[in-house]
Amino acid sequence: MSASDLSEESAAVPLRGCFIAGTDTGVGKTVISAGLLCLLGRGGLRVAGYKPVAAGAVWHADTATPGEPGGWRNDDVEALLAAGNVELTRAELCPDVFEAACAPHLAARREGRRIEPQRLIDGARHLMPRCDALVVEGVGGFCVPLVEGAGGDWGTDDLAVALGLPVVLVVGLRLGCINHALLTAQAISARGLRLAGWIANRIDPDMAYAADNIDTLTRALQSRHAAPLLGVIAHIEEPDAESVADQLDAQTVIEALQLGR
Ligand SMILES: Nc1ncnc2c1ncn2[C@@H]1O[C@H](COP(=O)(O)OP(=O)(O)OP(=O)(O)O)[C@@H](O)[C@H]1O
């Protein structure tokens, strides 16, 4: 299975929006995806989140929330659902939810299921006619395997290529993030994707020399990948979509994602 076969097959519907990659798991992809949805929604755009694969879910009985059907609930899916402004179901927002909070291909194997690449690509294209911008949250870091097979592995980097969206890199600011950010940016560019910019997220409030790290990355990512710093998100006790959106500039994001054209 090759990513180019898949992207050719699904090339009919061009996507607009962005693919959110992270320097690692737990660096703030969901928090920032929700913030971007809120920001673009405030600007009058019709926006939806898309989480192709989510690992880590709890079962909600039919009776858990009045008026809502039961089913698996995942925190990322709930956050993206709340931050978007178009009608969509949880199954549309996330085609593949797994119970175990572990590497997705292992979570799938544990349930005797298999992640189908085409289903993830089609899921994004299915939402696009309802939106001006789709914010696709990646899974973990940039190169996470989703399918292991005799015909070759296929992962989140292949998914990003198949979707062809500009990439926004969320850098979780902690010791080691310069290396993680530069390696991830290199991988994104090597796959022929446009790194539209990066967002510095202060996940570690005690990080020493945080401003110097941001300066170094701003210079390196601009000179090596023409990728601008789109914003710095402060450490917030309970980060929500509104407070993240308040710290970003809509015009800067719209220009970086070429949504104004
Ligand atoms: N700016 C911030 N200030 C304080 N806490 C933050 C900030 N950004 C993220 N967090 C917290 O860090 C944790 C991880 O954030 P988040 O779930 O957005 O990461 P992620 O990259 O989406 O993780 P995953 O790989 O599991 O999808 C969450 O508890 C979130 O509330």
Ligand SMILES: [Mg+2]
């Ligand atoms: Mg997440």
